[in-house]
Each structure stands twice: as structure tokens, then as C-alpha cells.
Amino acid sequence: MPLYLALTCVSALLAVSVYAIVDRRNHDVSRNVYRLCIGLCGVLFLAAVMPRGAHVVSTALPLGLPWIGMHFRIDVLTAFFLAVVNLGGAAASAYAIGYGAHEKEPMRVLPFYPAFLAGMNLVVLADDAFTFLVAWEFMSLTSWALVLTHHHEEENRRAGFVYLLMASFGGFALLMAFGVLGGVAGAYDFASIRESTKEGWKTGLVLALALVGMGSKAGLAPLHIWLPLAHPAAPSHVSALMSGVMTKVAIYGFIRVVFDLLGPPAFWWSVEPMTFGAASALIGVLFATIQSDLKKLLAYSTIENIGIIFIALGLALAFKANGMALPAALAFTAALFHVFNHSLFKSLLFFGAGAVLNASGERSIERLGGLIHSMPKTAFLFLGGCVAIAALPPLNGFVSEWLVFQAILLSPSLPQWTVKLLVPAVGVALALSAALGAGCYIRAYGVAFLGRPRSEAARAAHDPDRWSLGTMAVLLTLCLMAGLLPSLLIDMISPVAKDFVGGRMPTQAELSWLSIAPVAESRSSYNGLLVFAFILFSAYSARWVIHKFGTARSRRAPAWDCGYIETSPMTQYTASSFAQPIRRTLGVIAFSVRDRLDMPAPGDTRPARLSVDIKDRIFDYLYAPLTRAVESCAAGLNILSLLTIQEYLALVFAALVFLLVLVAI
Amino acid sequence: MTLLFNILAQGVQMLLVLALAPLLIGFVRKLKARLLRRKGPPIIQPWLDLIRLLRKEVVLAENASWLYRWAPYLIFAMIWVAASLVPTFATGLTFSWSADLIAIIALLGSARFFLALAGMDIGTSFGGIGSSREAMFGSLAEPAMMMIVFTVSFVAGTTQLSEIAAYMVANMELRASVGMALVALLIVAIAENGRIPVDNPATHLELTMVHEAMVLEYSGRYLALIELAAALKLLLYLSLIACVFFPVGLASHDAGAEAMMIGLCAYVLKLAIGGGALALFETTTAKMRIFRVPDFLGAGLMLGLLATLLVFVTRSL
Structure with missing residues (x-):
């Protein structure tokens, strides 16, 4: 039915x-x-x-x-x-x-x-x-x-x-x-x-092809x-x-082929998803950190999140291959949890970006700023999405990353050395990408929504219609629910884990106070609801105490800024200056980045110029040679298009004979 | 009855960290002044400052948004909750299971997130410079912290702080990996709290400042909350180091009032030693250039990674 x-x-x-x-x-x-x-x-x-x-x-x-x-x-x-x-x-x-x-x-x-x-x-x-x-x-x-x-x-x-x-x-x-x-x-x-x-060779080949x-x-x-x-x-x-x-959907295809169709896994299957997953997580987040186009930034951050999902799937394969049902279920659940989470907050963020684009006509955050005043509702909802995707408690992004970390913490019991040494490295990559992700969204939100407007379009922007706002609000509510009540979602995923990795996590609904404990409560547990309640309680009691015994008075005045008077909003920190420390410390490894300063000699009146060259190494070292190879092949094959009819017939005949011989053997 | 006692103990812990945090700052300041042969303000001075700030009117910048006004409360609440979840005088308090070590670290990350955003809200270049540098420090310090968490929880087989402390009490032995993790944690703690050589808590109006630059526009009760949160963060890191690496005297949650009093005395003593070491270290060290900080934090990250690998290798032999 x-x-x-x-x-x-x-x-x-x-x-x-x-x-x-x-x-x-x-x-x-x-x-x-x-x-x-x-x-x-x-x-x-x-x-x-x-x-x-x-x-x-x-x-x-x-x-x-x-x-x-x-x-x-x-x-x-x-x-x-x-x-x-x-x-x-x-x-x-x-x-x-x-x-x-x-x-x-x-x-x-x-x-x-x-x-x-x-x-x-x-x-x-x-x-x-x-x-x-x-x-x-x-x-x-x-x-x-x-x-x-x-x-x-x-x-x-x-x-x-x-x-x-x-x-x-x-x-x-x-x-x-x-x-x-x-x-x-x-x-x-x-x-x-x-x-x-x-x-054996077939599974290896299919795994590689499916991964590609x-x-x-x-x-x-x-x-x-x-x-x-x-x-x-x-x-x-x-x-x-x-x-x-x-x-x-692509993740679904990978799970369907590798966890279902290919049969029982071998431990080395986990190496490829984990390695490429870790690489994607890092590359995605580093490029997101230097992007100033809001939608491109979100797209790069998708690559990061896909990397996290693949890391979890790789872990699940490694555990499943060694017959460790419970850790496999944990890693698999973490992957599916993140699939669900990412679909929520990435949609929310793209909707927010769309609202900004529509209201201001700008995709570059360098020309935005101050949107929190002109688009207050969008600003609030977008902030929620940023907190969720930056894996900060008490929202949902944190829960799935927490589950992945818990799965990593179970990995010393894996018997194979390859996997055993790979997992800590993957763990560093995951931790690094989570931390950089938070920085990336501080930058995106801070430059686009906070501060003073950098253009007239940003000043005149306005919130979108009710349908758009309503959709974003629903998504944010779902993010919050998934963050506060993860036990419900984990229990929903556990039948999938049972069928595909042969084990299931302990039923979470039985735990007191709706907390989650992937293995045992003495090992690790997290309770989003309680943490959220504590934060709200502490914040409100602090506010109450201060307003009661201190003062609640406030007054508006020009910004202090150490006594400097800044007239132009262009003197604010820009997106590229915000990313400069990260570009400088990590950029040299990840992407060949070069800052060039053209400083005129004293007395010279032309303006000084700073230019930043950022090159994608993958593009330069993988795709550019590939494109050249394809082009030279095409040029070489070009003679085939200028043959006479006899030559074509001969060619077809030769090909036919060759193929028939191949089939006969 | 037991439940009541447990909740009471948790409540005592919450108020204890709140009361002690500014005193710790005052203690470190006093000690630093004495080391420089100055008299220094009384230990209670930070509390007096806070009370004064709470009574003062807030001067808000003209374009401050709602985020700017919410952020201090959120930051304070997050750090306070995190600090109350770290065992101080007793382990296994009623709500200690609601967040494990990873969640505590992430709570601090949330606080950092909002602080950095608040720094950018007014749209001054000082705020931006502070937020940008804080984001850079965070993106190196957090992975280093995760590596320390990995090491400690591989050794103890859990990420619950109370269980880790219990394990460390039961298995007192010297481990190279735990030693490395301790050094890494010290590095992270110095960076996260903006102490010398990473940032100078006494600085003002310098281009090298990080934390002070972010909170430059805050005044009155908002500033008080942020200062209190910063003090709580320092206390949290000291409690963390004490609870994981020196869990001597920690009482169990069902040990009764007497053991808890001993635990309390031991805790205050540990804080005093930690604060003393910090003051000594800060007076003998010079602040480093901002772009040397990644090297410093990178060393912490590498130490953490080495410790993790060491646990992986030795565990399976």
C-alpha cells in the first residue's frame, strides 16, 4: 500500500x-x-x-x-x-x-x-x-x-x-x-x-566505482x-x-550498494570512505572559510558535512567487518542522524541566503552588513541555522558530531593496524573541521548580518514574505527538537541500523530524563534538554538578580571604539580580513595562497595595493593535467574524422574482428 | 532524602564556582603584584568591581542589536553551566551525567561563538580584529582539546568526567600519554583564557589584544557578566586539570558530608596552587607575537595527537 x-x-x-x-x-x-x-x-x-x-x-x-x-x-x-x-x-x-x-x-x-x-x-x-x-x-x-x-x-x-x-x-x-x-x-x-x-577483486572494484x-x-x-x-x-x-x-540521495546510493548489495564487508573497505571523508571535511571547511559569496560558502560547507557523513560510514564499515555490532550501529546511526540534520539546517541556511539575495540583490557578504536591523526575523532564523551547523549545543548539529566522536572513541578495540592508526588521524580532521566550521559561520554571520550596512542595498533590505519566514521557522524548530530530543530520532533510526549493520544501539527512550547514552551511561551520556533548560534557567536567573539588585537602566550613545571616530562603514572588518589569520596559518598547506603587497615608494602618489591569489591545488594538479590530456587525445583522434569511406569500412571491419576474437577467448 | 542531599550538593557546587571564580582572579592578580614587589589590590577586588559594574547604567552603542544585549546572558549561562558540570569537590553529582567532557568543551565553544558575534555587532574595527583572532585561536585550540579528550577517555574508557576522575583515583600511575596530555591541556588552557603569552589580560588599547578587543564596547552589567564568565572559564580549566590529573581528595557523591568537606578543602588548595603557578608563569614570560600563537597552539595539538597515538599503540600491545 x-x-x-x-x-x-x-x-x-x-x-x-x-x-x-x-x-x-x-x-x-x-x-x-x-x-x-x-x-x-x-x-x-x-x-x-x-x-x-x-x-x-x-x-x-x-x-x-x-x-x-x-x-x-x-x-x-x-x-x-x-x-x-x-x-x-x-x-x-x-x-x-x-x-x-x-x-x-x-x-x-x-x-x-x-x-x-x-x-x-x-x-x-x-x-x-x-x-x-x-x-x-x-x-x-x-x-x-x-x-x-x-x-x-x-x-x-x-x-x-x-x-x-x-x-x-x-x-x-x-x-x-x-x-x-x-x-x-x-x-x-x-x-x-x-x-x-x-x-574479492570484484568487491574492491565495485567499492571504488561506487565511491566515485x-x-x-x-x-x-x-x-x-x-x-x-x-x-x-x-x-x-x-x-x-x-x-x-x-x-x-547520493549517500543513500552509497549505503545501498556498499552496506547492502556488496554483502559482508572486509575491514579495508573502510579506508577509502574515511580517508576521502576526512579530506572532504577539511577541504570543504577551509574553502568555506575564505569564501565571500554567501551561497558558495554554504556549498563548500556542504562538502564538509558530506565528509563527516562519509567518515561515520567508514567507521561503521570497519566495525561491521569485525563483527562489532554495537559500535557499528553507533557509527551508522551517527551518519544517518547527520544526514537528517544536514538536510534541515542546510535548507534553512540556503533559504536565508535566498531571502538576503532577494532583499538586497547581493550574494557577496563584503557588501552586506547590518542586516540584523533591516531583516530582524531572517537574522534570528539564520543565526539558529548557523548555531546548528557549527555543531554547538544545544542544537542538533552537535548531537550527530558527538555521536561520531563516541564512535571514534570505541575504535581502539579494532584489531587491524591500518584502521587503528587511521582513526586518530581522521579524528583530528573531524575536530579541526568542527572548530573551523564554527569560525566560518562566525565570519559569515558576523559580516553579513552584524555591524553597519556596507551598501545602500543592505540598509534598505527587508524581511521576506510569510511563507518564506514560516518555512524557515519550521525548519529551525525541527533543528531544536532534534537537538533537544535526540533519543526519539535515534530510536527511529535503530531499525535501519539493525538491518544494515546487524546491531542496534540500546533503546534510548528507556533512559531517564530523555538523555542519550550510546553504549552505557557510565561511558558517555548527553542530555540536550537538560543542558538547554540549565542555560535558560541560568540566563534568566542572572537577569532577574541583576535587574532586582543592580540596575536595568541603559542609554544609547555613539560607539566608544577606544575614542576613534569612524565615519565610514567601510572601515569595518571585512570578510577577507576576518579570514586572514586562518588563511595565513592554514592556507599555505591547503590552498596555495599568496598575499602580495604593492607599496609605492615614499613620494609616489599612486595607491598601495594588496592582492591575494588563491589557487585550488586540486584543480591545478588533478583537473588541469586531465583536461590537457583529454584535449591532446581529442586532437590526436581528430585525424579519424578525415578518413575516406574505404578506410572507415576497414576500420569497422577490424574492430568487429577484434571484438569477436575477444568474445571467443 | 538522598535525592535532596544530592540536589543540594549540586546547588552548592553551582554557587561555589560562582563565588570562587572572581576570588581566583583576585588571588592571581595579588600574587602577580607581590612578585613584582607591588602591594596589589585586595583579593576581593574583582567582586567589588563586579558589584560596582552591576549598579552602573549601561551605555549602548547606537546601532547595537538584540544579539548584543542577549549575548552576555547567554555567554555567562553557558560557561556557568559548563563550570558547574566539572567535578570540583565531589564526583557523580546529580546532574553530572547530563553532559560529558565533549559536551562541556562544546558548551565553551558555544560561548565563544556568541562572544565573537557580539564583538562584530557594533561594527568597529577593534571588535572585528578581536573576533577574527578569537576564531583563529579557537579553531586550533578546540582540536587540541579534542585530542586531550581522546587520550584521557581512551585511558579511562569513558568520557564522563566523574568516571574519569574515579578511574584516575583508582589507577594512580605515571603514564607518558597522560603526561603529554597534561602539557597539551596547559597550553590550551593558557590560550583559551587569554593569558600571557597568548594574550595579556591587563592590556588595553593595544593592537595585540584579543579578548579585550571583542568586549571593548560593553559596559555596566553586560561587562560584569562577561568578566564573570571569563573568570568562570579560568576556574573551569583549573578544575578540569585538577579533576583529571590530580584527583586527590575528590569525594564520591555518596560519601557523606565529612568527605565532601575534605574534598572542598583539597579543591581550594588545588586552585591556590594552580593560581600560584599561573601567576609565576605569567610574571616570568613575555607575550608573543600574534602569529607565533598558532605555532604555540600547534605544539599543543601535536602533543595531543602524539598522546592519542601512544595510547592507541600501547593499548593493543
């Missing part, structure tokens, strides 16, 4: 796409499309959480390739990700009711938006390789179309090109992965793949270069969907 309901909703989403094209002359089309999307996402969310009757529901529809059909299935993992996808989808649609009204070319968004939602749902529901890949490519293409919404800008066209290239590369890797999994016999439905036996394919969509370093270009290029609600939700 829930499966058919879900599939009906997906087809309805596709129908909404068609409706958007048919009814394009109507003024209310944008509003109608987004309303329908909210409704359908809501029903899909219900389909995910409603009792399913059986543990697993599956069906095969006679669509697609003849004799094979399309298989769909809902199990606990699908249900979890279905819930995440549609929660994000519903939020983005609700936000877009207000935000979408400002779109200058709605026809470049409306037909693709419901289709994009449908594609993401189909990936999660798919139960055979064919359906999975078709849905995956559909999702890529619709999101590509959305990235090109504002195609008049050169930068966006380039983003679309890079995205298309990386998406096809990732899709190709996935095609190969499923090819190897399905084998020569070609049993491509997931049930047969699950039962088939896999040789899913990782390129999720934004795992070094395959992340398209993400900070493409995510910000789309309209903000689509950016939120791409960053908050589509990357999670």
Missing part, C-alpha cells in the same frame, strides 16, 4: 511538470505548482512513515525494458531517506511559494522542479540497477536544467557545463559498478545481486569541484534541494 501510494505520488509529480508547461500563461501557475508539490511531498512523507504491514514491500511494474520491468521496493533504509527527501522537498516548495514569485523566467524552473523531486524519489525507491540508473540520470538532468535557470550569466553556463561533465562521469562509474555487480549473466535486480557471490559515482554526486573531494559552482547557480530553493537533499 505505501509503495503504490508513493509511486502514484511520483507520477503525479511528473504530471505537475506537464501541467506547468500546459498552463504556462496562467499567472498563478507558479503558486499552483509549488502548492501541489507541497501536497505530494507531504503524502510521500506519510508513505515513508506509515506502518508498512510487511517489513519490506516490493513490486515490479511492466515498464521500461521488456522482460525486465521496473522493480520498486520500500524497506527501512528507503523509508528513512524517503522521509528526508520529502521533508526537504516540502520545505523547499513551501519556501518557493513566496520566493518563486520573484523569478523572472518561471518557465525555466517550474517544469523541471517537480520532475527533479520525482527523480530523487525514484532513485530511493528503485530496486533494480536499470531503474536506479535511469532515475539517477533523470535526477542529474533535471537538476542540470535547474542550474541553468539564469543562463544569461556566463558563470552559470560554465557551472552547468562542469556539472554535466561530472554528472556523466559519475553516472558512467555507476554503470560500470552495476555492470560488475550484475555479472555476465545480467541479473540486474537488486534481489539477485544481493544473493550472487562476489569475488556516488561521491561525485555527493561532493566528495576530489570530485567536488562542480558543487560550489552548480549549487549556488540555481535559484535558492533549488540550491537548498541540491545541497540539502540531492547529496543525501
Whole structure:
């Protein structure tokens, strides 16, 4: 029943796409499309959480390739990700009711938006390789179309090109992965793949290909270069969907292939996700720290969070391979918890960025400032998102990072030396990225929202409409709930952990005061609710005491600033000056950064100039040689396009003979 | 009855840290003055300053926002809660399980987050410079702290401070890894509290200041709260060092009033020793350049990492 309901909703989403094209002359089309999307996402969310009757529901529809059909299935993992996808989808649609009204070319968004939602749902529901890949490519293409919404800008066209290239590369890797999994016999439905036996080299190959394919969509370093270009290029609600939700679909794919289809893991499987996860976390957060484009900053921080999720998944693999069910469940739960959290606060932050962009026309925080006065409600909600994503208690980001740390603390009992020495290094990377993440959001919020306005646009900005504000408020409430009552969420995730890593965390609801204790209360416990209550109590009692026995009087006066009188808001600390200490201490390793000061000689009247060159090493050392190699290959192959007809025939014949010989052997 | 006693003990701890924190600052100041052959203000002077500030009218900058007015309360509350969760005279108090060591560190991180934001709210360049440097210190000190947490909890098998202290009391032995963690923690504590050689708590109107630059615009009760929070943070770090590395005399939560009194005396003595060491260290050291601080903190991070690796290696042999 829930499966058919879900599939009906997906087809309805596709129908909404068609409706958007048919009814394009109507003024209310944008509003109608987004309303329908909210409704359908809501029903899909219900389909995910409603009792399913059986543990697993599956069906095969006679669509697609003849004799094979399309298989769909809902199990606990699908249900979890279905819930995440549609929660994000519903939020983005609700936000877009207000935000979408400002779109200058709605026809470049409306037909693709419901289709994009449908594609993401189909990936999660798919139960055979064919359906999975078709849905995956559909999702890529619709999101590509959305990235090109504002195609008049050169930068966006380039983003679309890079995205298309990386998406096809990732899709190709996935095609190969499923090819190897399905084998020569070609049993491509997931049930047969699950039962088939896999040789050692095959698992290694599939693991690497899955990591490349899913990782390129999720934004795992070094395959992340398209993400900070493409995510910000789309309209903000689509950016939120791409960053908050589509990357999670990629995580789903990775879990499905590696934890489910590939069978019981070996310990070395954990090395790749952990290494690349740690690299992504660090690279993501360092680049986020030096960005001054608000949406790009958020996109880079997505890379960081994806890295954290992959670290947790790698840990889960290592524990699972050694039959340590409880730690594996802990790490796996931490990963899924972070998936849920990130989808909430990243959507919230992108919505906030969209509101700022709409109100001021500015994406660069260098020209903003003082928005807390002109957009007080947005400022409050955005602050909540920043606290959540910076992993600060009592909000939810902290809980999932705390769980990852607890999983790391269980790792000395792992028997393999490779993993044992890798884990502390990964732990440093995680701690460093958490701390840098906090600094990054201090900078983003402080420069954009606090201080004095740096431009007239920032001064004249205003809060967005009720729909946008309401959506952000709901997301922030959810963040707070997940932070204060994590035990409920952990208990919801634990059936997934039981099916996919073979163990479950102790039931958290049984603990007193709604606290969480992953292993045992004597080992570690955290109670967000109580900490929050303590903070509120302390703050209010301090206020009460001071107002009662001290004074509550205050007076406004010009800023003191050590007696200096600053006239221009341009004398404030800027985003790049804020990042300078970090750029200077860590930047040299991570990205080749060079500050150049051009100081004129005394008596010379030209102005002094400071220029900062920042180069992405990954781009310089990995992609640039790759591009050159492809170009030289293309130039070499160019002669093939100038052959005579006889030569072509000979070539085709030779190729045919070669392939036949290959098959015969 | 037991529950009442437990809650009472927790309440006593909350008020105790609050009362002692400014006295600790006063003690360190007095000692530093004596070491320089000055007479110095009385030990109770910080409390007198605070009371004076609380009675004064607040002068708010013209464009101060609500965040600027909330932040002192939040910062104070977060640090106070964190400080009351670190065992001082007794372990295993009623609410000690509501946050483990990682959560306590993160609470301090939250306080730092809001302090740095408050520094940027008025939009002066002093505030910005302080916030920016605080963010840099934090992003190096916090990972170092996490490495120390890793080491200690690998050794004790838990992240609950009370359990760690109990383990350390039961297994008194010299460990190289714990020693390294102690040195790393001292480095982090100096940096986090803005003491010499990282920052000078007595400085004003200098381009090298960090903490003072962030709170430059605060006055009256807001300034009092922030000063009190800073004092609590110093006390917290000293309590942490005392509880993890020198847990002598710590009473258990069910040990009765007499053991708790002994614990209290031991705690005050430990604070006095810690404060004395700090004063001695500060008078004999010069402040370092701002861009040498990352090296200093990096040393802490590396020591923490080495300690962690050492535990990993020795544990499995």
C-alpha cells in the first residue's frame, strides 16, 4: 500500500511538470505548482512513515525494458531517506511559494522542479540497477536544467557545463559498478545481486566505482569541484534541494550498494570512505572559510558535512567487518542522524541566503552588513541555522558530531593496524573541521548580518514574505527538537541500523530524563534538554538578580571604539580580513595562497595595493593535467574524422574482428 | 532524602564556582603584584568591581542589536553551566551525567561563538580584529582539546568526567600519554583564557589584544557578566586539570558530608596552587607575537595527537 501510494505520488509529480508547461500563461501557475508539490511531498512523507504491514514491500511494474520491468521496493533504509527527501522537498516548495514569485523566467524552473523531486524519489525507491540508473540520470538532468535557470550569466553556463561533465562521469562509474555487480549473466535486480557471490577483486572494484559515482554526486573531494559552482547557480530553493537533499540521495546510493548489495564487508573497505571523508571535511571547511559569496560558502560547507557523513560510514564499515555490532550501529546511526540534520539546517541556511539575495540583490557578504536591523526575523532564523551547523549545543548539529566522536572513541578495540592508526588521524580532521566550521559561520554571520550596512542595498533590505519566514521557522524548530530530543530520532533510526549493520544501539527512550547514552551511561551520556533548560534557567536567573539588585537602566550613545571616530562603514572588518589569520596559518598547506603587497615608494602618489591569489591545488594538479590530456587525445583522434569511406569500412571491419576474437577467448 | 542531599550538593557546587571564580582572579592578580614587589589590590577586588559594574547604567552603542544585549546572558549561562558540570569537590553529582567532557568543551565553544558575534555587532574595527583572532585561536585550540579528550577517555574508557576522575583515583600511575596530555591541556588552557603569552589580560588599547578587543564596547552589567564568565572559564580549566590529573581528595557523591568537606578543602588548595603557578608563569614570560600563537597552539595539538597515538599503540600491545 505505501509503495503504490508513493509511486502514484511520483507520477503525479511528473504530471505537475506537464501541467506547468500546459498552463504556462496562467499567472498563478507558479503558486499552483509549488502548492501541489507541497501536497505530494507531504503524502510521500506519510508513505515513508506509515506502518508498512510487511517489513519490506516490493513490486515490479511492466515498464521500461521488456522482460525486465521496473522493480520498486520500500524497506527501512528507503523509508528513512524517503522521509528526508520529502521533508526537504516540502520545505523547499513551501519556501518557493513566496520566493518563486520573484523569478523572472518561471518557465525555466517550474517544469523541471517537480520532475527533479520525482527523480530523487525514484532513485530511493528503485530496486533494480536499470531503474536506479535511469532515475539517477533523470535526477542529474533535471537538476542540470535547474542550474541553468539564469543562463544569461556566463558563470552559470560554465557551472552547468562542469556539472554535466561530472554528472556523466559519475553516472558512467555507476554503470560500470552495476555492470560488475550484475555479472555476465545480467541479473540486474537488486534481489539477485544481493544473493550472487562476489569475488574479492570484484568487491574492491565495485567499492571504488561506487565511491566515485556516488561521491561525485555527493561532493566528495576530489570530485567536488562542480558543487560550489552548480549549487549556488540555481535559484535558492533549488540550491537548498541540491545541497540539502540531492547529496543525501547520493549517500543513500552509497549505503545501498556498499552496506547492502556488496554483502559482508572486509575491514579495508573502510579506508577509502574515511580517508576521502576526512579530506572532504577539511577541504570543504577551509574553502568555506575564505569564501565571500554567501551561497558558495554554504556549498563548500556542504562538502564538509558530506565528509563527516562519509567518515561515520567508514567507521561503521570497519566495525561491521569485525563483527562489532554495537559500535557499528553507533557509527551508522551517527551518519544517518547527520544526514537528517544536514538536510534541515542546510535548507534553512540556503533559504536565508535566498531571502538576503532577494532583499538586497547581493550574494557577496563584503557588501552586506547590518542586516540584523533591516531583516530582524531572517537574522534570528539564520543565526539558529548557523548555531546548528557549527555543531554547538544545544542544537542538533552537535548531537550527530558527538555521536561520531563516541564512535571514534570505541575504535581502539579494532584489531587491524591500518584502521587503528587511521582513526586518530581522521579524528583530528573531524575536530579541526568542527572548530573551523564554527569560525566560518562566525565570519559569515558576523559580516553579513552584524555591524553597519556596507551598501545602500543592505540598509534598505527587508524581511521576506510569510511563507518564506514560516518555512524557515519550521525548519529551525525541527533543528531544536532534534537537538533537544535526540533519543526519539535515534530510536527511529535503530531499525535501519539493525538491518544494515546487524546491531542496534540500546533503546534510548528507556533512559531517564530523555538523555542519550550510546553504549552505557557510565561511558558517555548527553542530555540536550537538560543542558538547554540549565542555560535558560541560568540566563534568566542572572537577569532577574541583576535587574532586582543592580540596575536595568541603559542609554544609547555613539560607539566608544577606544575614542576613534569612524565615519565610514567601510572601515569595518571585512570578510577577507576576518579570514586572514586562518588563511595565513592554514592556507599555505591547503590552498596555495599568496598575499602580495604593492607599496609605492615614499613620494609616489599612486595607491598601495594588496592582492591575494588563491589557487585550488586540486584543480591545478588533478583537473588541469586531465583536461590537457583529454584535449591532446581529442586532437590526436581528430585525424579519424578525415578518413575516406574505404578506410572507415576497414576500420569497422577490424574492430568487429577484434571484438569477436575477444568474445571467443 | 538522598535525592535532596544530592540536589543540594549540586546547588552548592553551582554557587561555589560562582563565588570562587572572581576570588581566583583576585588571588592571581595579588600574587602577580607581590612578585613584582607591588602591594596589589585586595583579593576581593574583582567582586567589588563586579558589584560596582552591576549598579552602573549601561551605555549602548547606537546601532547595537538584540544579539548584543542577549549575548552576555547567554555567554555567562553557558560557561556557568559548563563550570558547574566539572567535578570540583565531589564526583557523580546529580546532574553530572547530563553532559560529558565533549559536551562541556562544546558548551565553551558555544560561548565563544556568541562572544565573537557580539564583538562584530557594533561594527568597529577593534571588535572585528578581536573576533577574527578569537576564531583563529579557537579553531586550533578546540582540536587540541579534542585530542586531550581522546587520550584521557581512551585511558579511562569513558568520557564522563566523574568516571574519569574515579578511574584516575583508582589507577594512580605515571603514564607518558597522560603526561603529554597534561602539557597539551596547559597550553590550551593558557590560550583559551587569554593569558600571557597568548594574550595579556591587563592590556588595553593595544593592537595585540584579543579578548579585550571583542568586549571593548560593553559596559555596566553586560561587562560584569562577561568578566564573570571569563573568570568562570579560568576556574573551569583549573578544575578540569585538577579533576583529571590530580584527583586527590575528590569525594564520591555518596560519601557523606565529612568527605565532601575534605574534598572542598583539597579543591581550594588545588586552585591556590594552580593560581600560584599561573601567576609565576605569567610574571616570568613575555607575550608573543600574534602569529607565533598558532605555532604555540600547534605544539599543543601535536602533543595531543602524539598522546592519542601512544595510547592507541600501547593499548593493543
